[in-house]
Structures are given as C-alpha cells and as structure tokens.
Amino acid sequence: MMITKEMGIGEVVEQYPKTIEVFRNYGMGCFGCAAARFENIDQGAQAHGINIEALIADLNKAV
Numbered sequence: 001m002m003i004t005k006e007m008g009i010g011e012v013v014e015q016y017p018k019t020i021e022v023f024r025n026y027g028m029g030c031f032g033c034a035a036a037r038f039e040n041i042d043q044g045a046q047a048h049g050i051n052i053e054a055l056i057a058d059l060n061k062a063v
Contacts, residue, residue: 003059005042005052012041016063025058026050 003012003019009028012019023029028048041059045052 003041003056003063005045005056006040008037008040009044010037012059016059018062019059022055022058022062026055 003016009023013023026045026048028044028050039047041055042052044050045055
C-alpha cells in the first residue's frame with residue numbers, strides 16, 4: 001500500500017512507525033499532537049509550508 005496525501009497523519013504513523021523519522025526531518029512533530037488525529041498529511045504539510053510531493057515520496061521510501 002502506498003502512502004497518499006489524503007491519509008491521516010496518525011494513521012500513517014501507527015501503521016508505519018518508520019515514518020516518524022521522516023515527519024521529524026520535515027519539521028513535523030505532528031504525530032504527537034492532537035491535530036494528527038484529525039489532519040491528513042496534506043493539511044499538515046500545508047500548515048508547515050512543506051512540499052507535499054517531496055514529503056510523500058520520502059514517506060513511501062521509508063516504508
């Protein structure tokens with residue numbers, strides 16, 4: 001299964017713990033905050049000014 005920008009941050013971290021490091025490298029500590037339960041990856045990336053295509057590519061490389 002590929003990670004997509006529509007997937008929830010919490011969902012991805014729960015299923016793929018290796019992605020925590022990727023999120024951290026992008027300055028997204030979101031997996032520990034309440035918003036991670038409600039935001040998808042795209043929303044989190046936009047809130048942090050992160051290139052979503054690069055983030056998704058790196059998340060998929062990690063898994």
